[in-house]
Amino acid sequence: GAVVSQHPSRVICKSGTSVKIECRSLDFQATTMFWYRQFPKQSLMLMATSNEGSKATYEQGVEKDKFLINHASLTLSTLTVTSAHPEDSSFYICSAIDYRNQPQHFGDGTRLSIL
Amino acid sequence: AQTVTQSQPEMSVQEAETVTLSCTYDTSENNYYLFWYKQPPSRQMILVIRQEAYKQQNATENRFSVNFQKAAKSFSLKISDSQLGDTAMYFCAFLGYTGANSKLTFGKGITLSVRP
Numbered sequence: 295g296a297v298v299s300q301h302p303s304r305v306i307c308k309s310g311t312s313v314k315i316e317c318r319s320l321d322f323q324a325t326t327m328f329w330y331r332q333f334p335k336q337s338l339m340l341m342a343t344s345n346e347g348s349k350a351t352y353e354q355g356v357e358k359d360k361f362l363i364n365h366a367s368l369t370l371s372t373l374t375v376t377s378a379h380p381e382d383s384s385f386y387i388c389s390a391i392d393y394r395n396q397p398q399h400f401g402d403g404t405r406l407s408i409l
Numbered sequence: 410a411q412t413v414t415q416s417q418p419e420m421s422v423q424e425a426e427t428v429t430l431s432c433t434y435d436t437s438e439n440n441y442y443l444f445w446y447k448q449p450p451s452r453q454m455i456l457v458i459r460q461e462a463y464k465q466q467n468a469t470e471n472r473f474s475v476n477f478q479k480a481a482k483s484f485s486l487k488i489s490d491s492q493l494g495d496t497a498m499y500f501c502a503f504l505g506y507t508g509a510n511s512k513l514t515f516g517k518g519i520t521l522s523v524r525p
Binding site: 336338387397398402405 | 451453459498504520
């Protein structure tokens with residue numbers, strides 16, 4: 295089946311650092327990738343949708359300058375949390391779809407902890 | 410905009426028994442997909458089962474089956490012969506076909522505990 299690889303799985307860093315998370319589709323071309331944020335015991339909250347070669351579409355309330363998304367190829371999207379602060383600590387999950395549009399295939403997530 | 414409601418925050422079931430997780434949704438669309446995802450403590454998102462709204466037959470995947478009631482906008486998940494490995498958070502999700510609706514809308518989730 296379709297595999298989405300997300301790295302790193304765990305990041306601990308100091309406040310003010312910028313952190314990049316990669317999401318790769320390993321055996322299919324991802325026309326669209328999604329980035330979610332999840333707090334403990336809560337549901338997934340969609341942050342943004344990215345299509346290859348175009349700017350990401352951010353959900354209401356998500357800061358574009360804080361969460362930079364790049365989808366430069368059909369197999370790679372990156373989320374950069376710029377100048378991260380403790381309140382950015384969370385679990386971030388990416389997902390990807392191919393031309394068939396569903397279902398979404400999820401990465402294993404990244405646990406981000408900002409000290 | 411569509412909404413997905415999972416009103417039960419937690420449930421518990423004895424191993425080998427059957428449990429039903431409820432989900433209701435609201436949409437004005439006629440064609441859409443519905444999903445149940447499982448998120449175990451490892452936090453991977455695992456697709457359990459999916460239903461296409463135009464199909465009247467309820468989807469089944471081994472021990473997992475759904476009761477899809479389109480008119481009532483209800484989409485419950487039945488887990489038969491519950492196993493310890495079924496302990497997880499379960500999310501019901503809606504996906505429309507077009508435009509702003511072509512992104513997953515998740516319910517709040519339900520934490521299922523399977524007791525030995």
